[in-house]
Amino acid sequence: MPLSVLIFDVDGTLAETEDCHRQAFNLAFRDAGLGWNWDHELYLKLLSVTGGKERIRHFAEHYDGEFLNAMDAGQRIASLHQMKTVHYGDLIGSGEIPLRPGIKRVLDEARKNGLRLAIATTTTRTNVVSLLTATLGKGGPDLFDAISASDSAERKKPAPDVYYDVLDKLGCEAGDCLTFEDSQSGLISARAAGINTVVTLSAFTSCDDALDALAVLSDLGEPNHPCTAVQGDMMGRACVDLHLLDIWRKNCR
Secondary structure: OOOOOEEEEEEEOOEHHHHHHHHHHHHHHHOOOOOOOOOOHHHHHHHOOOOHHHHHHHHHHHOHHHHOOOOOHHHHHHHHHHHHHHHHHHHHHOOOOOEEOHHHHHHHHHHHHOOOEEEEOOOOOOHHHHHHHHHHOOOHHOOEEEEEOOOOOOOOOOHHHHHHHHHHHOOOHHHHEEEEEEOOHHHHHHHHHEEEEEEEEEOOOOOOOOOOOOOOOOOOOOOEOOOOOOEOOOOOOOOOOHHHHHHHHOOOO
16 A cells, blocks of 8 residues: 555644744733743643643643632633734744754655645644744645644544544545654554654654654754654665655555
8 A cells, every 4th residue: 555645743743843832821821910931841841731721721730729710710721822822823923933854855755746745733723824834835734635733633642533533534544644743642642543653853852662653763854964763774864755754664564
């Protein structure tokens, strides 16, 4: 069965966006008059909770229980998340967050060879569109045949729901696909859906148990910027291409 679909996680996979999210959360907290501040170390811990509203609630449970005692706590969380999304769009729109090495090259190669592209993420569709537009231009979102975001699945990663949604939207089987993730929860999500996965570690993530991944890499690499393989054989290549992905996929059968 030939490889016909490439699926991409967003935050940490397409681009190093997590610190941008952190800054946007802090700006929303400031606007709401809260004394909360998520520094790098704290945010690294909070990333174990997928979903922005879920992350806010988790933080309040552990650091500001009084916030949750208010009758309108749910509404306040939703409002904070909306403000955060606006700030994130403004920060991303500045154009200072590039795609990670090799992403644009692999996207172009996939489209040239007739592969379909998809997004599977737990962030909001608005955030996805903001990033794709800022990095790939106004037509960026249209390069993807399916976008499955936080509004597409009831359960967030590490549950496989978002990947099942992509398969349903494209009308394809898991064996037709290969996905790119940057975290343990993303890997668990994709593999639970039966989809082969390449992990590209990001600044905010690690993948301590990645035996189920086809490969674990620093990034996808460029001809003049070789990637580093933590796990997997690059077959003498400096960077990932479709042929190498197909070799990894066939070898795992």
